[in-house]
Amino acid sequence: MASHRWPVIVAPQFDELLSSWLHRLAFANGVAPRAFARVLGLAPGMWSASLDLRLPGNTASQLCTNTGVSLDHLSGMTLSHALPKRILLPLRSSGRRDRSTWLQFCSRCLAEDPHPYFRRRWRLASRVACSRHGCRLRDRCPFCRSRIAVFDQGKLVPQHYCVRCWYDLRRASIVAISPGAKWFDGCIDDIFRSEALSSSPPGRALVRRLQSIPRLAGSFPESVLTNLSTAARTRCVERLTRHLSDWLMNEEDVDDGVRQSLIPAADSHSSLVELLVAALAPKRGRPSTAMNGRRPTLDPAKLFKAHIETLDMRSLSSTGIGQ
Ligand SMILES: [Zn+2]
Ligand SMILES: [Zn+2]
Incomplete structure (x- = not known):
């Protein structure tokens, strides 16, 4: 069994999105997220965000074999587990500034994380604030205004850097909320x-x-x-x-x-x-x-x-x- 394990295994964190864990796993093993899609036998594009919505049985089995993380745990990181699906942010982007992207983040949470990661609940349209830090969430890179597209990252950098401009999302300023x-x-x-x-x-x-x-x-x-x-x-x-x-x-x-x-x-x-x-x-x-x-x-x-x-x-x- 040990021969099937990937060299480095990272532990899933509390409320971590499956895609976030996969990006960290890829980075820890020296593979950029875009290339990691091929490791899992998946087409490029929004491969990891799609897995958040539906994790096929063969991909789940492969991940279980290669990492030792149980099928139940993997399933618990997807969005099919205990979240109201009708208010999930959709996997599309019109390019307009007032339109949704699919993922939000709190820069202070990312800054305080020993291993910065994206939370499942940041995928909900009903969430606009971080309950821990009391600030508004963000859904775009504050420097280049692009969405969070780690699945398309072709370079070997951690997921808290903007894919387009490499801005460190942990440095984003705090936005107040009433x-x-x-x-x-x-x-x-x-x-x-x-x-x-x-x-x-x-x-x-x-x-x-x-x-x-x-x-x-x-x-x-x-x-x-x-x-x-x-x-x-x-x-x-x-x-x-x-x-x-x-x-x-x-x-x-x-x-x-x-x-x-x-x-x-x-x-x-x-x-x-x-x-x-x-x-x-x-x-x-x-x-x-x-x-x-x-x-x-x-x-x-x-x-x-x-x-x-x-x-x-x-x-x-x-x-x-x-x-
Ligand atoms: Zn926070
Ligand atoms: Zn950017």
């Missing part, structure tokens, strides 16, 4: 961490509502969320949560501890999902003027109450009460 948008991002991310909840009827309704956020915010009425760049999606979410941001920043009764309690993950978000589905419903007769009405689209008080109830439910269930 408190309301940050809360919304973290809240949606928490909800979709529960596979049962995201595949339930309310969870699927929420995914449909998320797709229509650009129309609801009135910023890009002709687009769905997955078609927009990270900057454009952030603009929509910031408009939608403007009142929540004002409240988080200005409400005198809200101390820092309470503000923080709005952010953390919860195990169950059923009441919050229902509230969000209702809040993101299209407003009849005025599809693009939601932000012009007197009533906030996302009511901070209601959201806060639902979130506290969720946290209460979690503490009850952790003590065995209420089950």
Whole structure:
């Protein structure tokens, strides 16, 4: 068996995308990512990003034999595992600056990683912020504006260097994001961490509502969320949560501890999902003027109450009460 193993094996990291691990594996073994497609018997192009979406059985077996990483672990790194597929960023790029690319990143996460890698959740259109660093994600090289196309890298350099201009993505400056948008991002991310909840009827309704956020915010009425760049999606979410941001920043009764309690993950978000589905419903007769009405689209008080109830439910269930 040992003779089938490649010389250097790299360990997959937490929430690492399969393609990210493959690029690191290729580099560690002295092969540029574009040439690594041939090692796996695959056609060039977006070979690794395609494997994230669907890992054929023969490729999985080869990787298992050559690296010793189990088939289950390999499958867990793909996007077919526990992520809402309808809000994955599509594998296409129109070249327009306000259109989506397929992969986002946080430069501070990459800078702090001992071995910089791309996360699975950075493939979701609903993600616009890094929950660890509180900054906006990026979806393009800040120097040449090109997308993250490591699968096309013909030189032997680590994956955190831009393929076109070799800019070190770890050096990209931090982009700020509003408190309301940050809360919304973290809240949606928490909800979709529960596979049962995201595949339930309310969870699927929420995914449909998320797709229509650009129309609801009135910023890009002709687009769905997955078609927009990270900057454009952030603009929509910031408009939608403007009142929540004002409240988080200005409400005198809200101390820092309470503000923080709005952010953390919860195990169950059923009441919050229902509230969000209702809040993101299209407003009849005025599809693009939601932000012009007197009533906030996302009511901070209601959201806060639902979130506290969720946290209460979690503490009850952790003590065995209420089950
Ligand atoms: Zn980060
Ligand atoms: Zn570049």
